[in-house]
């Protein structure tokens with residue numbers, strides 16, 4: 234929301250704010266953003282949208298980027314996010330991506346400080362494999378709360394490399410980014426629309442729901458798996474909320490899992506390949 238990597242004034246800010254308000258009014262309380270989304274504008278839009286709500290009923294997650302992973306920069310970045318979000322604490326503060334040149338001990342020192350000060354309530358890691366989670370847990374004073382990786386019917390690295398199982402076993406919430414967008418470079422006919430994936434069309438027809446609802450529900454039916462999706466269209470948001478009105482049978486869930494025609498073994502440690510224009 235608010236742009237792409239940089240802020241884009243051509244976007245309709247009010248439409249974005251209205252979508253966030255609609256989501257909050259209709260039972261969604263988890264908002265996910267980053268200091269880097271639309272150059273910080275996304276956090277500002279969220280700050281405006283949440284004003285009329287009780288802050289304690291909302292769970293806000295934001296992220297510090299890989300180029301800010303020194304002690305001082307993390308503290309500074311967190312304070313800037315707090316200002317843009319117009320709040321005095323962040324529920325979940327993620328390391329957005331790893332930076333091989335950074336020192337995890339130093340990063341954790343900054344995160345421990347932010348935890349002590351009450352500026353952040355919990356720490357998360359994004360785009361990581363199991364070894365990285367273990368390293369952070371060695372130095373953090375509070376156990377990692379959540380891992381946020383790309384995961385959907387196509388991107389299966391987290392599933393295949395055991396990140397999802399590790400999180401479940403260790404009571405770390407597994408949050409999937411890009412849960413419904415199945416549009417990837419090299420994939421013929423980009424979206425989940427009818428006619429793209431016959432298996433999705435078949436399931437949607439069988440359950441009398443949309444393809445997007447099948448895609449989302451396949452994730453939501455997995456234990457300890459949560460989704461963060463983006464939409465500035467209230468009808469689309471309702472469509473996702475309505476996924477609580479049906480269940481995919483075990484056999485059909487497994488069929489989707491095994492037989493979905495395109496599956497990539499990448500997508501949790503790096504997202505560069507998948508960034509769409």
Ligand SMILES: NC(=O)c1ccc[n+]([C@@H]2O[C@H](COP(=O)([O-])OP(=O)(O)OC[C@H]3O[C@@H](n4cnc5c(N)ncnc54)[C@H](OP(=O)(O)O)[C@@H]3O)[C@@H](O)[C@H]2O)c1
Nearest residue numbers: 265359410411412413414445461462463464465466469472
């Ligand atoms: N940690 C990371 O490195 C990372 C990277 C990327 C994203 N993320 C997070 O994950 C969130 C979601 O990822 P994403 O935005 O890449 O992918 P996504 O949520 O899977 O897909 C978003 C797209 O799906 C469309 N959409 C949403 N609901 C729909 C529906 N019911 N029917 C049809 N189309 C629908 C949206 O369009 P409309 O707006 O028109 O509905 C938008 O174009 C982001 O907002 C961000 O918070 C994290």
